[in-house]
Amino acid sequence: MAQVELDKDIFWRLIEISTALSSERNTARLFEKILDAAQDFTGADGGTLYLLKEKHNKQVLEFEILRNNSLNLTLGGTSGRPIPFAPLPLYRDDGTPNHNNIATHTALTRKMENIADAYCAKHLDFSGTKAFDARANYRSQSFLTVPLCNHADEVIGVLQLVNARDAQTGQTISFSPQIEPIVAALASSAAIALENQILLQDHKNLLDAFVQVIAQAIDAKSSHTSAHCQRVPALTELIAKAACATQEGPLKDFDLDESDWYELRVASWLHDCGKLATPDYLLDKATKLHLLHDGIDTVKARFAALMAQTETAYVKKMLAMPLAQAELAQELAQTLEALAQDCAFIEIANKGGEFMSPEAKARIHAIAEQYWQDTKGQRQPLLTPEEVSFLCIERGTISFDERQKINDHMTVTIQMLESLPFPKNLKRVPEYAGGHHEKMDGTGFPKGLRREQMSWPARMMAIADIFEALTASERPYKPAMKISQALSILQRMRNQNHIDGDLYHLFLEAKVWYTYAKTFLKPEQLDVEDYQPYL
Structure with missing residues (x-):
């Protein structure tokens, strides 16, 4: 009966852990939860989690988190302390499989390895472990190493546990064969959670790459607006950080979580995607008579x-x-x-x-x-x-008619973005990106929105777009504008209710203009020390 109760206990704990792993969205915390659960189940003193990656066209096991309770040592994960050990190659330089190391051996064979005493194991090389023990004054003895396999039975990582402890005496013992099925079940849940996280990150990386390629393509259409689509996101982020940091005024409750930040970045990178449909000669119109060539x-x-x-x-x-x-x-x-x-x-x-x-x-x-x-x-x-x-x-x-053609890029931007099946956490991308030419009094374009109809991020992007354009040094029809002149123009636009007054005040008070100028502008453009005259 006691064994049945114990089995029920373990079953429900596995369910609880599997649920916790599947709901974790932070990769570093996920690594820690996997190792926590494994050590808890087995009483292991230490453990390591590796992920299988490709480096320089070679498959390697990369250390993601390493922990040892006796040594009070935690590396990787959320600790902020990097792991100084080189990745473990699955194959040697001559192409032969690396079966000497217990972690790579497990990854290659897809089989669990339970070693009672590493120092007595003849078929595996524990020289690295012995060297670590010598430096740390530690004795690594029992090892339980488990492959993490995804739904296609492909190895995506390895979980390694070190030195099982007797619950009563605290002495190092072997890992019981009875615990192996439980660890295997945990490894399966961990692998599913890890694969989901990896797939999610891969999709995010792919989206990021597409977004930046589009931005680079827009900038490449004209040498006179080059890097605009790269600098506006940086300036928008500076304004948003200042808004999150302020503790007073209308923005005191403004905050962005990790998902919100990502949504804002995607929107700012795509804010001019409609320019892909704008004729090149308009984007590159350096002189009044320039059409397909300078007249x-x-x-x-x-x-x-x-x-x-x-x-x-x-x-x-x-x-x-x-x-x-x-x-x-x-x-x-x-x-x-x-x-x-x-x-x-x-x-x-x-x-x-x-x-x-x-x-x-x-x-x-x-x-x-x-x-x-x-x-x-x-x-x-x-x-x-x-x-x-x-x-x-x-x-x-640019003539009035040409300006209208260029302004059409906002309509195209909104049409392009609204046609994309953004997931829930990116649903506001079209609204953020599509509002940077709107004015607070409703005289902007393309929708003629008023201040109260726009979100804070959309209003931030409007200021970022204007300030970047004013201070850009690539425009052929004007010299690089100094900060004093740019702030004077923004001040006038604030007075005319074209930009958000609260954000303009924050832009000055938090010295966003100064931080941006130090990174992106020429030294001679930074001619303002006291922003008070521009309030």
């Missing part, structure tokens, strides 16, 4: 033609009017100089800038009223109506 060369060729035609016309006049040659030569020089200045002015206007005055626009319209003759002798305007429209762009190099 300034065509305009300059027209100026050259007009200057040559003007010179020819004056030469003919000089030949026809010898007495007026000096006057005509001076008039020619003045006309050519005026054309050269107009051409230089067009070149400058083509580069874009922060603001174009009404006077500059009027000059472009005046230049457009001049004509030259093409190869067929027909009069053509020096600037076409389309070129005049582009050259009169007030800020930057």
